[in-house]
Amino acid sequence: MGLVIWADGRLVEQGQGALSAVDHGVTVGDGVFETCTVFDGQVFALTRHLARLERSARGLGLAAPDLATVRDGVDTVLAEARRAAGDFDGKVRITVTAGPGPIGSGRVPGAQTVVVVAQESGMAPTSRSARSPWTRNEHSAVAGLKTTSYAENVVALADAVAKGGDESIFANTAGLLCEGTGSNVFVERGGELVTPPLVSGCLAGITRALLLEWGAEAGLPVREAEPDELPFAVLDEVALGEAQLALTSSGRNVQPVTWLDGADVPVGPISAAARELFEKLCRERLDP
Structure with a gap:
């Protein structure tokens, strides 16, 4: 199974353009993220991860993420990943950025960018x-x-x-x-x-x-x-x-x-x- 990528409401292929070249998450690292474990095709501890995503966003001065949108992205990538690999073990990464902004540290208030990625992977024991x-x-x-x-x-x-x-x-x-x-x-x-x-x-x-x-x-x-x-x-x-x-x-x-x-x-x-x-x-x- 390759990467399954969902960006702002749509599935995209790896290597396909998904973000603005001036997205603040790309230009200055202005964003927050969570990486969740997937067991048998289901996300582990998602509620706790989303609560921390909100805390990180507040700490960074970002608006609260739209958790309904985030959950939709998670559900979409998991469904697509299960079609490809069955009940896989791996991880899901959720990224929320400040969205398109200036080439610099200042922000322009506006819509955020949400990206969710699923990947099959294992864990080393030590x-x-x-x-x-x-x-x-x-x-x-x-x-x-x-x-x-x-x-x-x-x-x-x-x-x-x-x-x-x-x-x-x-x-x-x-x-x-x-x-x-x-x-x-x-x-x-x-x-x-x-x-x-x-x-x-x-x-x-x-x-x-x-x-x-x-x-x-x-x-x-x-x-x-x-x-x-x-x-x-x-x-x-x-x-x-x-x-x-x-x-x-x-x-x-x-x-x-x-x-x-x-x-x-x-x-x-x-x-x-x-x-x-x-x-x-x-x-x-x-x-x-």
């Missing part, structure tokens, strides 16, 4: 991660928002891939553990699985939130860290095998890290249990 040489700015105007201004993530991920990894992990400007380029981070140590708090500047990940909820429900010792509890140097403990690491995201579910900065590292028992729990519940609870 990750190979590298520490980023750059930091995440927790004081940024877009900290914690899921925007299309993704250049620093592209650069950091390319750095990790060049080193042999598949994810790059950021500190914030205070030297605290923050997040990956497209994932949240959990550290297993002291018999607990702990994730940086949102004040670190990390994204409020959907998978992160569900793991905290489902883990507590199942009796797993999973929690959010205190503000200064996880310095970036905690990754030294991971490298020494004294702590373990896991990533969460819609493209990973719960993914233990088995390689950090060129060295193999062990998977923690709580991380493994968290992955098993999430793999089970995500297919049982389609829209939690």
Whole structure:
């Protein structure tokens, strides 16, 4: 199955023109997006993703997206994708931009652009991660928002891939553990699985939130860290095998890290249990 693309009310072929050359999402990255997992041809946690799409739009100063239009796009690409591939596993990306605008940062109020894309894909069971040489700015105007201004993530991920990894992990400007380029981070140590708090500047990940909820429900010792509890140097403990690491995201579910900065590292028992729990519940609870 190739990409299935829906743009502003119509299906378009890959490579076919779909956006204005002066769409603000293209010229200055003025837009927000969500990437949702698809299980057996159905979108997982769509309600939570649409709520975050609205929050990101408000944070960026955009008008609230028309969620009826977004849902129509999602339904259309899923139906087309199922015709091609049956009940596939993969992902759906929803992008909402400020629409056509000037060649510059100023906006012209008007209709937004909505694009929805479906793609068949799988998930790797583990990750190979590298520490980023750059930091995440927790004081940024877009900290914690899921925007299309993704250049620093592209650069950091390319750095990790060049080193042999598949994810790059950021500190914030205070030297605290923050997040990956497209994932949240959990550290297993002291018999607990702990994730940086949102004040670190990390994204409020959907998978992160569900793991905290489902883990507590199942009796797993999973929690959010205190503000200064996880310095970036905690990754030294991971490298020494004294702590373990896991990533969460819609493209990973719960993914233990088995390689950090060129060295193999062990998977923690709580991380493994968290992955098993999430793999089970995500297919049982389609829209939690």
